Amino acid sequence: MNAIITASDLASELTGDHPPVVLDVRWQLSTGKAAGEPAFDGRAAYVAGHVPGAVFIDLDTELAGHAGAGRGRHPLPDLADFGAAMRAAGVSPDRDVVVYDGGQGWAAARAWWLLRWTGHPSVRVLDGGLAAWDGPLETGAVLPDEPGTFEPAPGATGLLDADGAAALARSGLLLDARAAERYRGDVEPIDRVGGHIPGAVSAPTTENVGADGRFRPAAELAGRFKALGADGAGEVGVYCGSGVSGAHEVLALAVAGIDAHLYVGSWSEWSADASRPVATGPDPQ
DSSP states (O other): OOSEEOHHHHHHHHTSSSOOEEEEOOOOOOSOOOTTOOOOOHHHHHHHOBSTTOEEOOHHHHSSOOOBTTTBSSOOOOHHHHHHHHHHTTOOTTSOEEEEOSSSOHHHHHHHHHHHHTTOSOEEEETTGGGGOOSOOBOSOOOOSSOOOOOOOOOSSSEEOHHHHHHHHHHSEEEEOSOHHHHHTSOOSSSSSOOBOTTOEEOOGGGGBOTTSOBOOHHHHHHHHHHHTOOSSSOEEEEOSSSSHHHHHHHHHHHTTOOOEEESSHHHHHTTSTTSOOBOSSSOO
C-alpha cells in the first residue's frame, strides 16, 4: 500500500463501494505569536469546509499526550484514549484510512505514523493536503454512522526514546528534520537551547516537497536520502522539535522505500534535560 494518495484518486475512492475513512487533522505550530494574534483553530477551519465525510481529529488532544517535564511538547497519547478517538471517528482495521491537513503535511503525517505504529494496515496521506483537493467541500461537523472497531497494538519497532536516538546517531543514521538554522543552533524560538543531538545529520523536512507542497517523486527522495547516508544497509531514525514534522520525514522516507524510526520526544524532550550533550554548527559532531 502506498503511503500517499492523490486528490483525484481520493475523489474516485470516495464514490466507490468501500470508501475510506477520511480524517481532517488541520493544525499549525505555535511559536509564540504576537500579542493579540489569535491561535489557529483547526476545528473552526474544518467546520467551515472539509472533504465530504471527513471527521476532525485534534492533534494536541487526540494525537498527543499531556506535555510535561521530560516528555516533550507532543508525547505519545495514552493508547486507550487514542483508540477511543479513532473508533469515535469510525476507524476500523478492515477499512482504509486517508488523512489530510491544510497542506503542510506534518499533522497528517503524525496521524499516519500513529495509526501505522499501532497496527492499522492501510493508512495514506493526501498528498498536498486540502490545498490539493479540487472537489466540493462540506461544511459543519461530521460524525460516522457507527463507531469503528480499531484497537491500538503498538509495534515492536519504529519508536525511539532518547537513548535509542543517541545510539542510532553513533551507529546508524539519525536525521534532524528541523530547519537548518535550528539544527546549527543559530536560533531556537521554542526550546530551552539550540543545536542538535551529537551525530545527527541535518535533513530539513521542507526539502522533501515541491513548491506546491506535494512530495517530490520517489526516485528524487531516494536520491536525497542516499546522499544523506541512507544506503539501505543500516537503521535510520528521525527527530524534529516535538515528533510532528519528524513524522513527515518518516513518511517521505516511506515514499522513497526506506523504513525509519521516529524519536517522538525529539528536541523538546532532549534539550529539556541539561545533562544531555548538545552539538552546534553545521557538522553532526
